[in-house]
Amino acid sequence: MSLAELRGQMLRRKPIGEIEEDTPADERLAKSLGLWQLTAIGVGGIIGAGVFTLAGLVAHQTTGPAVLLSFLVAGIASAAAALCYAEFAGMIPKAGSAYTYGYVSLGEFVGWFIGWDLLLEYIAVAAVVAIGVSSYFNFLLEAVGIHLPDWMLGAAGTGNGHVVNVFAALFCLGAAFVLSRGIRSVGRFETVAVGIKVALVVLIIVLGVFQIDSSNYTPYFPYGTGAVMTGAATVFFAVFGYDAMSTAAEESVDGKKHLPKAIIYSLGIAMVLYVLATLVLTGMQKYTEIDPGSGFSSAFKAVGMPGIANVIAVGAIVGIITVVLTFMLGVTRVWYSMSRDGLLPEWFAKTHPTRKVPTRVTWIVGIASAILAGLLPIATVAELTNIGILSAFVVVCVAVIVFRYTRPEVPRTFKLPLMPVIPIIGVIFSIWLTLSLQWQTWVRFLAWLIIGLIIYIGYSRVHSKLNQPGAAVADAPAR
Template identity: 60%
Template sequence: MASGGSLFGTGPNGVFRRTVPRPETESERRMVRVLGLPQLTMIGVGAIIGAGIFSLAGAVARDIAGPAVLVSFLIAGAASLCAAFAYAEFAGMVPRAGSSYTYAAAVLGEVVGWIIGWDLLLEYTAIVATVSIGMSGYVGYLLEVVGVDLPLWMQGAPGTGEGHRVDLIAMLICLGVAWLLNRGTRTSARVDVVLTAVKIAVVLLVVVVGLSRVDFGNLEPFAPFGWGGAVTGAATVFFAVFGYDALSTAAEESVDARRLLPKAMVLSLAISMVLYVLACVVLTGMVHYTQVDPDSGFSSAFSSVGLQGVAVVIAVGAVLGIVTVSFSFMMGASRLWYALSRDGLMPKWFGELHPVRRVPHRATWILGVVSAVLAGLLPVEEAAELTNIGVLFAFVLVCAAVVVLRYRRPDLPRGFRCPGMPVVPVLGVLFSAWLMSFLSGETWLRLGMWLVLGLVVYALYGYRNTRRVMPGGSVDLSELPGRR
């Protein structure tokens, strides 16, 4: 092992020292362990199902993959499953809140944890923007139903339609979510389950009613953009099959994190994939892919076959369902920023809690403004790509880390063991890298600039400051308790 003075060692001065946030010692600040497998699974489904099915599926079907959009979801789901197994093994080893930032810092070292945490800030913010764009289309549809016609300039980002200058509704949604979060709103597990049930009910309504109106002639040609279009579509919709990571933020509220979190991650992905595939068949079977509305795909499809009432129900359900995803990821991003500030990697100012409402209000407002700018000025496909490259980058690191740790520390207690080692996590790396290759050069450039900026922040501030906040060398993962 490298000496404590080595910059690239695991000692107190090394950038690869392994750190874990200290548990709260005061009982009034400690989270209550109440979540079982059903609640955790519903939280995962709630984080996965959102704009991906209600909006992005339509945009990808029309412009990228055609009816083969269902193949896009299957490819993305296969890649996501490999990574889900890797995440599940981490969750079974490090039962602490903090997402993959906490996992990486505890297993791979501080600098790797910082890179993933910095990456997740961009990813979560872009997810909020993407989801808000998807919600904007359904809000616009509902306004049209009641006779409200918005000016063209505020109906979409530049390049998304004639006269479009900004997606004002999407911007207002982002700012509205930030405002509500700063009111001190706390979403209980019961509310999460109810809202997720509403979303699932709407998707089932789409499937049950829509299958009776499917014209299989609309599925021809099945892959009008070629199979390359289906793969490109997979890279675009990837964020729609990722959300189980949100479960890791509930680790300290699970009755048995080591055992239940891995199961909930896999179950939530499986349930969501079945719903995604059935919904894609309905969408491209009810109307020809060239006629799919990229903004409010399902509502417009049902309206076109004379089911106006069902279309309105779907639009309302989509708005209610999608807004929970915005809340989940903006809250996750603000709590991640709070964690980075708490651990000394970013200035304490960003993580300060409101004196009355006890929420990280500064971080939340910054995230709200940045996501609003992205939502207002980027088309949904570009916002989704920005999300996906961050997700895929994190997947590559997590999958690779599971392989390394399994052979370096086989003695560590694991609540879940990734099957097919090392084939499954290696496939996760290859799948993720392959999908990343289909993303645009501009998206790669944006990620590269963001990561370089992150390394500069770490070198100039985080490295020295975190040693004042969390002094000492590497932690021993084998001493982490699974339940209290």
């Protein structure tokens, strides 16, 4: 094979109109999600470990009270990317999200790169969140007098006697079970659970504001102003989730109309709650005393409100589980979409005959995330997730610019304003945040991408549906 042939395979693009039409009946997904169910899934993916775990962890170890600014910086970068996702979602309401957007606009290799990236990142996000919810679960058990053996309470190196985080692993497997029951069940569960979670965060804000001691905000930058960017890079995974929601596009009853709105609504709701919640947390308790595992519960306990602390622990468990569900939903749909396109074995694209969900990949993802959650510390997994998602955001922001000018005739139900300023802001912020991550994170990420490159050259480019005789390939973009 010549380099010219390899280049042609890597740059071939999937036609928008043929993404789903030729899908066999046993590989199709059921459509049952409306606007508010999609928004609930988005909010469910955004609000969770960021409020209940990472806010306290980052405030305690990295930023101090300035954690609020870290969330704002991360939110600005995420908002720029969210508008890009919204424009694509209105054009291409198909499973796969950033993978699909990259495939149709920038070519097969970019699509593969971002899809392979998201397989690891979404699994890692689910693991991070499960670790977070396990801390609250243990807090609740101790509050009622149940003390479990140290070996089962965390990964090795995270505490005295810790060996494995049993509860985190079980939460991942439980989420896989719920997903395997069908998308309608997931949508209903998410809607109810997200309602409980939002009510809980509002309760935290309303009660906590009366417990604020302004002296806790001094010093505001105990670790220096540069720590704000490091904190933003760490909490970044807490301000996306709409991207995982967009992977469920084919299960929406009207994706072109509802997806752009759901993306914008979910991020807007989440950011307002994040800002107010972090303001309350760092005002209630000195940053040096905040519990990095269960921040809000420990804060309310410290101000003499243990009953509220227990309520928060229960609500946090329910709320954080919705994040696990959302990102597991995301990774299974990306995996399903890549397999349907031939870039991974088609065996993974088979759906359950009655529930119409990809149960095979769902259980593989559940087991993989359980292993990560059980054996790795939360900070290590959190940074790994962020570099992958930031890379996906760069691709989507670049792709929306390219597609706007090369395919202006494609109908768009939503067009992001200030093109190309907003996508460029998204690219700059995303790259800036990746540079704040530790070098070990880059090494792990590059190792994963090298493995993906080997698989693409050895398997995916040959088995791609676009490599089959007579396959339709998108015309070269207009110049």
